[in-house]
Amino acid sequence: MSRGRRRSVMSEELKYELAKDLGFYDTVQREGWGGIKAKDAGNMVKRAIQMAEQAARKS
Secondary structure, three states, X not given: OOOOOOOOOOOHHHHHHHHHHHOOHHHHHHHOHHHOOHXXXXXXXXXXXXXXXXXXXXX
């Protein structure tokens, strides 16, 4: 199986919103997404999952 670039599940808008909320938006602006720490990326995914779960409970 090819390990080419994967298509993102999260919209760019959501990723930027999460980066702002989690405090590493400045790093993304300076260095791009490759400049964030693995821990920050994990926290971003964790927060997105929490948001999706909350939205699912409301519907």
